[in-house]
Amino acid sequence: MxxxxxxxxxxxxxxxxxxxxxxxxxxxRRKDDIxxxxxxxxxxxxxKVALLKVLQTNVCENDCYYCATRRSSDVxxxxxxxxELARAFEELALxxxxxxxxxxxxxxxxxxxxxxxxxATAELVRRKQGFRGYIHLKxxxxxxxxxxxxxxxxxxxxxxxxxxxxxxxxxxxxxDKDFFSGLIQMMRxxxxxxxxxxxxxxxxxxxxxxxxxxxxxxAEILRTAARLYREFGLSRVYYSxxxxxxxxxxxxxxxxxxxxxxxxxxxxxxxxxxxxxxxxLPFDDAGFLSLCTDPKAAxxxxxxxxxxxxxxxxxxxxxxRVPGIGPKSARRVIQARRQGxxxxxxxxxxxxxxxxxxxxxxxxxxKRPPYQLPLxxxx
Ligand code: SF4
Numbered sequence: 552m553x554x555x556x557x558x559x560x561x562x563x564x565x566x567x568x569x570x571x572x573x574x575x576x577x578x579x580r581r582k583d584d585i586x587x588x589x590x591x592x593x594x595x596x597x598x599k600v601a602l603l604k605v606l607q608t609n610v611c612e613n614d615c616y617y618c619a620t621r622r623s624s625d626v627x628x629x630x631x632x633x634x635e636l637a638r639a640f641e642e643l644a645l646x647x648x649x650x651x652x653x654x655x656x657x658x659x660x661x662x663x664x665x666x667x668x669x670x671a672t673a674e675l676v677r678r679k680q681g682f683r684g685y686i687h688l689k690x691x692x693x694x695x696x697x698x699x700x701x702x703x704x705x706x707x708x709x710x711x712x713x714x715x716x717x718x719x720x721x722x723x724x725x726x727d728k729d730f731f732s733g734l735i736q737m738m739r740x741x742x743x744x745x746x747x748x749x750x751x752x753x754x755x756x757x758x759x760x761x762x763x764x765x766x767x768x769x770a771e772i773l774r775t776a777a778r779l780y781r782e783f784g785l786s787r788v789y790y791s792x793x794x795x796x797x798x799x800x801x802x803x804x805x806x807x808x809x810x811x812x813x814x815x816x817x818x819x820x821x822x823x824x825x826x827x828x829x830x831x832l833p834f835d836d837a838g839f840l841s842l843c844t845d846p847k848a849a850x851x852x853x854x855x856x857x858x859x860x861x862x863x864x865x866x867x868x869x870x871x872r873v874p875g876i877g878p879k880s881a882r883r884v885i886q887a888r889r890q891g892x893x894x895x896x897x898x899x900x901x902x903x904x905x906x907x908x909x910x911x912x913x914x915x916x917x918k919r920p921p922y923q924l925p926l927x928x929x930x
Contacts, residue, residue: 552629554639560629561606589649592685600650600685603643607631607669611657613692615714615725616800617764617793620657624798630659633668637675644682651685652676662693670698673705690741692733699740703754708786710757711737716775720765724801742783755786762815763807764793768838773818777829780822790815814840821847824878825871848874851912861914862893875908896920 552560590602608630609620620626631639636654643649654672656665669688676682688706690699702709711734715721718730728734741756758779760772776788792807818840821827825847833840833849840846851858851874860869862884870881880903887893887902894916896906910922 554631554635557629557631557635558605558639560627561609561631562604590653592651592653594685601648602651602653602685602687603640603649604653605631605636605655607633607636607654607656607665607672608659609657610659612660613658613725613727615728617724617761617796619796619799621799630668631672633671633675636672637680640676641680641682644684651687652682653687653689655689656691658691658693662691663695663698665691666694666698666702670701670705673702677705690737692728692737694737696740699737700744703741703744703751706754708755708757709741710759711741712759713738713775713779714759714761715765716760716767716771720767720771723765724761738779738783738785745784756783757785757787757789759789759791762790762792762812764801764804768834769811769815769818769840770832770834770838772815773822773832774829776819777822788819790819808842810842811840814842814846818846826868845874847872848908858912859914859919860912861917862899863888863916873909873912875905875910875912877903880904892916896922 590604591599592602593599608628609626610628610630611618611620611622614621614623618624640649640652652673654669656669659665659668669691673686673688676686685708686706687708687710688702690702690709690711692711699709713721713730713734714725714728715723715730721728721730721734738756738758741754745752745754745756760775762772772790779785779788790812792809792812793801793804794806795802795804818827818832821832822829827850831850833844833846833853835841841849844852851872857869857872860873862870867881867885870876870884871878876884880899883902884893884899884904887898893899893902896910896915899909899913899915900906906920907922910920913920
């Protein structure tokens with residue numbers, strides 16, 4: 552294969568390869584005119600950039616059941632040399648097609664050998680080409696601490712994909728991976744290196760969990776996510792609804808509804824930005840979230856004793872429990888109260904709240920605002 556064919560093949564396969572590539576959903580992905588796969592990404596400063604998302608190789612010695620490029624699948628195998636991939640990236644960057652690189656790889660031969668090649672590519676891009684933009688490097692399962700450290704010296708973000716919320720769940724979908732020594736240990740190293748090396752604090756860490764492939768519950772997923780945020784200071788946990796790939800051992804499993812993924816993201820935000828604890832989340836007896844009702848609204852319905860909240864007096868924590876009021880609008884409410892009373896739903900709307908959703912749960916200057924019960928639940 553020539554470089555263009557490899558870019559098309561290994562860019563395409565980065566889409567399927569969960570351990571090695573997926574960063575959230577495929578939303579917004581665009582296939583450009585010559586078949587390369589470019590993904591939009593939002594940087595921590597809010598800037599949008601186009602990323603070249605590609606595998607160093609689709610050769611892999613592992614046999615993850617959800618993966619289209621696992622060792623037992625019948626796909627055409629290929630690989631970039633570091634020099635070849637670095638030059639291809641440089642050309643795309645010079646032409647303004649991409650502003651960043653998301654690089655992963657199958658585990659070809661050993662994690663050590665595969666990481667060496669990825670790092671050599673990143674090294675060429677950073678040091679030889681002098682690229683100063685965004686680089687995200689995947690850390691392959693079973694990598695060494697030295698590799699983790701080197702990846703952090705070259706990248707803005709690194710990620711170890713956990714895929715499942717615990718060892719038993721992981722063994723059902725990725726029997727070659729070891730949950731603790733192959734994955735958690737590397738996340739711990741990233742955290743330790745960030746803590747101990749001032750210059751590397753800027754490097755963020757993320758992970759991804761596949762939703763619905765291992766029969767896990769939402770409670771298991773969110774318990775693990777909460778622990779990762781707490782113990783390893785992750786910037787984000789991404790949830791990826793399982794989509795069966797033809798020809799894989801999980802091909803007959805039903806796809807996970809995108810709404811389940813959405814509910815997990817909503818709860819993730821409640822944990823990180825709204826002051827909710829894991830015990831506050833409205834799981835059913837089997838540990839699942841309702842697909843019909845937004846989790847914050849579900850919590851409010853289960854806790855009528857906390858409402859209505861007087862918008863003109865409530866603490867930030869109370870405002871954040873009101874459906875329709877988010878962190879930004881809650882802060883604006885508190886600021887606006889210094890200038891005068893908030894008396895109407897219009898006032899609340901002007902502060903960025905979803906006033907119609909908030910109406911059943913608030914008092915405005917001692918009065919219940921008029922509202923109509925919605926015909927449909929908000930998603
Ligand atoms: S490690 Fe697993 S997910 Fe990654 S390429 Fe290999 S089989 Fe696919």
